[in-house]
Amino acid sequence: MGLLDAALLPLESWVDMPRTFLGDVFDRMALRGVRFLMAGTIWPPQQTWDAIRAAAEPYTTTALQRDPRAFFSFLDDPAVARVRVASRQRISGGQIVRRVLDAPYEPFHRPAGWQRWAENEQIPLEHWIHRPRTATGTVIALHGLGMGDGRVNAHGLMAQRWFDAGLDVVMPTLPLHGARTPVSARYSGELFMSWDAGRLNEAIRQAIHDVHLVHGWLATRSPMPVGVFGLSLGGYITALLSGLVQWPAFAIPMLAPVCIGSLAMQMSGAQPTGAPSPLSLIELQRAHRIHSPLTYPLAIARERALVIGGRGDRVVPPEHTHALWTHWGKPSVHWFSGGHTVLFRRARLMDHIREHLARSGSLRPAPARGARIVPFPSDADAYRMEHATLRTRRGKTVRLAERHPARTTAKAPAGR
Amino acid sequence: MSRITVLASEPLVSLRTLTGALIVVSTVMLAELIVRLDELFEQLGARSR
Numbered sequence: 001m002g003l004l005d006a007a008l009l010p011l012e013s014w015v016d017m018p019r020t021f022l023g024d025v026f027d028r029m030a031l032r033g034v035r036f037l038m039a040g041t042i043w044p045p046q047q048t049w050d051a052i053r054a055a056a057e058p059y060t061t062t063a064l065q066r067d068p069r070a071f072f073s074f075l076d077d078p079a080v081a082r083v084r085v086a087s088r089q090r091i092s093g094g095q096i097v098r099r100v101l102d103a104p105y106e107p108f109h110r111p112a113g114w115q116r117w118a119e120n121e122q123i124p125l126e127h128w129i130h131r132p133r134t135a136t137g138t139v140i141a142l143h144g145l146g147m148g149d150g151r152v153n154a155h156g157l158m159a160q161r162w163f164d165a166g167l168d169v170v171m172p173t174l175p176l177h178g179a180r181t182p183v184s185a186r187y188s189g190e191l192f193m194s195w196d197a198g199r200l201n202e203a204i205r206q207a208i209h210d211v212h213l214v215h216g217w218l219a220t221r222s223p224m225p226v227g228v229f230g231l232s233l234g235g236y237i238t239a240l241l242s243g244l245v246q247w248p249a250f251a252i253p254m255l256a257p258v259c260i261g262s263l264a265m266q267m268s269g270a271q272p273t274g275a276p277s278p279l280s281l282i283e284l285q286r287a288h289r290i291h292s293p294l295t296y297p298l299a300i301a302r303e304r305a306l307v308i309g310g311r312g313d314r315v316v317p318p319e320h321t322h323a324l325w326t327h328w329g330k331p332s333v334h335w336f337s338g339g340h341t342v343l344f345r346r347a348r349l350m351d352h353i354r355e356h357l358a359r360s361g362s363l364r365p366a367p368a369r370g371a372r373i374v375p376f377p378s379d380a381d382a383y384r385m386e387h388a389t390l391r392t393r394r395g396k397t398v399r400l401a402e403r404h405p406a407r408t409t410a411k412a413p414a415g416r
Numbered sequence: 417m418s419r420i421t422v423l424a425s426e427p428l429v430s431l432r433t434l435t436g437a438l439i440v441v442s443t444v445m446l447a448e449l450i451v452r453l454d455e456l457f458e459q460l461g462a463r464s465r
Contacts, residue, residue, distance in 0.1 A: 022450060030443040036436025187437070341447040344454055 004259060007322030009311055009335055016337035023312025023339025030341045031314060034267050041186060043268060044195050049278040051112070056197035056279065056287035058109040064290055071108055071201075071290040072208055072244055079216025086124070094130040094163070098150070101125065101172075103213055105206045111198025117182040123210050124179045126150055128159055128169040135168040137225040137249060137363040138218055140211060142234025143171065144255075148178020148188040156231055156343075161350040165357075168224070172214050174233070175206040192233075195264065195278045197287035204291045207237045208244065215247060225249030225363050227304075229353075230256065232316060232340065236293065239324055242305065243296025250362035251300060252353060254308040255340055257316045258293050258324050261285045298328045303360045305331040306353065315340035332356055 012020065044052060064071060082102040089096040101123040107114055129135070141157040153171045154160070162169045173180055176192040185191045192203045211228070218226050227250035230238030235256025242251035257263050261284030268277060279287065289295055298305060305328055309321030318335075325333045334352050338344035357363055 019454070026443055026447045026450075030440055030447075033436045033439025033443060036432050037440060038436070040430045040433030040436060186433070338451075339447075341444050342451055344451055345458075346451075347455070 004262065004319040004323045005326075007309075007318035009318060009322075012311060012335075012337055019337035019342070019344045020312035020339075023310055023337070023342045023344070024314055026341045027312065027314035027339040031267065034315075038267055041190055042193060042195065044278055052196050052278045053283070055111050055199075056283065058111070059197055059201050059290055060286050068290040068295050069244065071205060074209055075212055075244055079213045081213045081217040083217060091128070091163075093133070094128060094168075097127045097129060099125050099127055101210075101213060101217065103210055105175075105209055107202045108205055109198065109202075111196065111202065114199055114202050115182075117176075117180075119182055120175055120180045120206075122180070123172050123214065125170055125172040125214065126154065126159075127171075128163050130163070130166070130168060135224060136166045137227060138168040138170060138222075140170045140172065140214060140218075140226060140228050142207075142211070142228065142230035142237050143174060143177070144232030144234055145193060146177075146187065146189045148173050148181070150178075153178075157229070157234075158346055158350055161346065162229075165350065165354050167227075167363075170214060170218065172210060174237070175203050175210065189233075193260075193264075197279075197284070200260070201288070201291060204237070204240070208241060208291075211237065211241060212245070219247075227251065227357075227362060230254065232256065236260070239293035240291055240296070243293055243299055246299050248300050248304070250304045250306070250357060250360070251298075252306045252308065252356075253293075253324065255310055255313055255316050256293070256307075256320065256324060258320045258327075259285065260288050260292075263316065293324055294327050298331075302329050302331045304362045306356045306360075307331060307333045308349070309333070309335050310339050310343075311335050311337055312339040312342075332360070 059071075083099050086098040086100050088098070102121070103123045104121055139162050141153075141159065141162065143153045143157060147153055147156060150171075153173075157169075157171060159169045159171060174189075174192070176182065176185070176190075177188045181188050182191060191199065194200045194203075215226055218224075226247065228238045228241060228248045229250075229252040230236070232255050235253035236258070238251055239253040239256050239258065242248055242253075261279075261281050264284060265277065265281050285292070307321055307325045307328070309318050309325075310316075311318065313321075321333070321335075325331065334349070334356075336343075336345065336349055343349070
């Protein structure tokens with residue numbers, strides 16, 4: 001893969017340029033802090049570099065290079081989750097239910113750096129549900145690295161705006177984040193991002209495993225379409241998932257990296273200075289290839305994908321968004337004026353997402369290849385879906401279903 | 417052993433790590449303040465129109 005190609009961005013108005021400038025400035029400040037943080041926590045001591053090289057070997061076998069999807073073979077099995085309710089909270093138009101899913105995870109290969117942390121075996125999630133009205137779909141919103149707290153997730157992932165757009169929102173905590181952070185870690189997500197490819201690869205595999213489990217559980221509750229939205233690391237998981245399975249009704253990776261190796265080099269300061277690192281960029285890319293979104297073609301219809309990038313993003317530079325957009329055959333793309341840490345004009349961003357969902361018909365169930373069409377269980381459900389509308393902020397009302405809706409039961413993909 | 421006890425008994429957090437964390441957190445909070453101000457000015461501009 002090597003270095004990513006430079007991104008060619010559409011022109012922006014002079015009114016928006018200061019926002020991009022501020023995004024750039026704040027991201028550079030944050031990166032400075034991240035470099036300090038990484039030097040003190042994630043950067044491995046030199047005596048462990050040989051072990052780190054050895055840890056990457058099980059993930060670079062010829063078999064996996066030939067069939068990388070075999071790394072996620074659990075996706076072909078039905079996902080069954082045990083769920084319990086932790087708490088409920090009433091909000092205007094519905095309620096927030098905090099649930100915990102039991103998620104025992106079996107690693108692909110048990111690397112030395114991977115332990116069975118008890119905290120990490122459960123998925124706490126926030127579920128925003130419309131009551132008494134019915135939602136038009138559900139979005140699984142995935143947070144970024146270092147997030148994981150319920151309030152921070154809800155704010156960063158724009159949960160209220162998604163909810164106001166008529167969708168139920170599910171926000172699972174990613175592995176080794178938030179309440180799943182092991183006691184030995186100093187901050188949320190510290191043990192997720194690692195130079196040890198064994199640990200990082202298993203953490204990403206577990207994240208896909210968990211989202212698959214959450215979707216499996218949602219599918220048993222309701223035939224509503226389920227889409228995925230992710231921010232930063234969550235965007236990486238969203239982009240990867242969209243290349244592995246066909247169930248997402250829509251996929252919106254935002255500020256998503258596509259090459260964790262180049263980010264690691266950039267954040268550690270190794271890339272610009274040429275300082276020695278445990279693994280070279282090429283070695284990192286080889287070790288991460290099995291979960292890079294650029295390894296898999298888009299598995300859902302292209303019109304259901306929307307890629308969002310920040311013009312002034314310096315944490316995940318626009319090259320990543322551009323590479324994903326090109327790899328996916330140039331679906332809809334939105335460039336906002338701002339950076340990774342400065343998300344300007346969230347309302348406009350959400351307007352853009354709403355319009356994309358309405359225009360693409362993403363919330364209308366579409367039969368997948370080889371799908372069996374099953375009618376909705378009751379006429380009342382069919383009536384609700386048929387009359388569901390989406391109101392954009394510009395006052396435009398869009399019908400989501402133009403004909404009698406249908407539920408699709410997709411067969412498990414036969415693999416690649 | 418509680419998390420606090422672990423942090424107090426071992427030098428887990430170096431000055432460099434703490435500085436990095438402070439820079440990241442303060443940058444994100446300041447950025448959020450700027451975003452809120454931007455939204456406020458936009459709303460005031462929209463009202464005056």
